[in-house]
Amino acid sequence: MKDSLKYFEFFFQSLCREIGEDSGREGLKETPKRVMESFANLLGGYRQNPKELLGATFKDGVCDEMVIAKGIEFYSMCEHHLLPFFGSIDIGYIPDKYIAGLSSLVRVVEAYAQRLQIQESLTEQIAQCLLEELHPKGVIVVCRARHLCMSMRGVRKNPEIITSALRGLFKSDSKTRAEFMQLVK
Numbered sequence: 001m002k003d004s005l006k007y008f009e010f011f012f013q014s015l016c017r018e019i020g021e022d023s024g025r026e027g028l029k030e031t032p033k034r035v036m037e038s039f040a041n042l043l044g045g046y047r048q049n050p051k052e053l054l055g056a057t058f059k060d061g062v063c064d065e066m067v068i069a070k071g072i073e074f075y076s077m078c079e080h081h082l083l084p085f086f087g088s089i090d091i092g093y094i095p096d097k098y099i100a101g102l103s104s105l106v107r108v109v110e111a112y113a114q115r116l117q118i119q120e121s122l123t124e125q126i127a128q129c130l131l132e133e134l135h136p137k138g139v140i141v142v143c144r145a146r147h148l149c150m151s152m153r154g155v156r157k158n159p160e161i162i163t164s165a166l167r168g169l170f171k172s173d174s175k176t177r178a179e180f181m182q183l184v185k
Ligand SMILES: [Zn+2]
Pocket: 078, 079, 080, 081, 082, 083, 147, 149, 150
């Protein structure tokens, strides 16, 4: 951390010189250290194992009704611009033999969101994790987000970006998909 802080200070000083700011002034003196610490925090997802967090448990007996977690809030970091994108995620799955704790779905979203991401990968990774750990009959993940790299930079119009990842029944059966859409509406 010590060496990286030195490099980051160097980067920060060069940036300030570039934009015409004085990196030595009072308010900025501690900034590189603060930014490093805050980034380590905001990008703490690398230290988490989402598959472990999901804690799949074997469910004896039949359970094939759709399980839905709607409106899971998330904050992530665009890997192209190091600016936040954030919004909400809806998850649906149809269990076969395994189920996940409901709060663990939230933790899985957080573990993937707190990394350098693009929205498409975030959506895919969550779906893939559920698929591999729960072996469900189907999984769907729908992610809605706004990107500060769009609203703060040139592109001032800031549309909501929607991405989705579908597996199993949600992909093959339009009725199942429609049922989910109806329930999260
Ligand atoms: Zn971006």
